Amino acid sequence: MTNTLILLRHGQSEWNEKNLFTGWVDVRLTERGRGEAAAAGTLLAESGMLPDVLFTSLLSRAIQTSNLALEAADRMWIPVERSWRLNERHYGALQGLDKAETLQKYGEEQFMEWRRSYNTPPPALDDSNEWSQANDPRYAGIDGDAPRTECLSDVVTRLVPYWESAILPELNSGKTVLVTAHGNSLRALVKHLEGISDEDIAALNIPTGMPLVYEINEDGTPTGAGRYLDPEAAAAGAAAVAAQGK
Ligand SMILES: O=C(O)[C@@H](CO)OP(=O)(O)O
Structure with a gap:
């Protein structure tokens, strides 16, 4: 028996639009992002993929x-x-910085190392920084301290136990599961699921x-x-993400 898992990255955010490193900074959707989110829900309904539970x-x-x-x-x-x-992924000291300016300042190799390497986190974000989440009450329950930076492997380490203990049991009880998350947390989950190196x-x-x-x-x-429900639009969207900062 198999069950359906739907992954959905949030719609365009205010800082996606401005081309800023975002991480844990709590920005909202743009008008375009709200439209993308609603269109995703319409596509799910049209495809007969109605979620039973949301993460x-x-x-x-x-x-x-x-x-x-x-x-x-x-399905509210x-x-x-x-x-x-x-x-x-917590983007450390890059949170709040402009991607194009960061590429200019540090060069392509360092920029891509921070952005897409598996094991290299950006420098840690200082707790006094305006984009720090050190005192954000929503993270008070985290065992140990909330992160000050993360690389993708750190995200895999914190996410896979949750996949196994919380999400997979819902799938195995026969439910269609929607996971709405982020570019890099979903990259971590896809890496785990598909066994990508x-x-x-x-x-x-x-x-x-x-x-x-x-x-x-x-x-x-x-x-x-x-499988993307709209493969052509997804390919165009992924190419736009890859080109950020260029
Ligand atoms: O800024 C971020 O938090 C992420 C996702 O928007 O960006 P990137 O694709 O550069 O990892």
């Missing part, structure tokens, strides 16, 4: 996206669980607002690669 991060752009998508799909009533483990994951970009569907076996493995 989101603690960040407003993912919460807004799931609300708008579920409203469009007439489904149960929801929110976790910091689905948050975007540390090197190859650098080339994977997730577009905003495009439902990505898997059929999941009981042991948590997918039956095949993920």
Whole structure:
């Protein structure tokens, strides 16, 4: 028996539009992002993929996206669980910086190392920085301290146990599960699901607002690669993410 998992990156955020490194900074959706979120929900309904349960991060752009998508799909009533483990990768001292200026200042190699390497986190963000989340009450419950920076492997480490203990059991109880999260937290989950190597994951970009569907076996493995419900629009969106800063 397999069950359906739908991954959805939030719609365009205010800082996606401004081309700023975002991470855990709690920015909202733009008008375009709200439209993308609603369109994703309409596409789910048209495809007959109605979620039974929702998982989101603690960040407003993912919460807004799931609300708008579920409203469009007439599924606002489904149960929801929110976790910091689905948050975007914490971007450390890059949070709040302009991507194009950072590329200019540090050069392509360093820029891509911070942005897409598996094991190199950016420098840590100082707690006194205006974009720090050190004193944000929503993270008070995290065991140990909230991160001050993360690389993708750190995200895999915090996300996979949650996938196994919280999300997979819902799939295995026969539910269609919607996970609304972020570019890099979804890259971490896709890496885990598809067994993508540390090197190859650098080339994977997730577009905003495009439902990505898997059929999941009981042991948590997918039956095949993920499938975008609108493959052409998803390819264009992923290319735009890859080109950020250039
Ligand atoms: O800024 C960020 O938090 C992420 C996602 O928007 O950007 P990137 O694609 O550069 O990792």
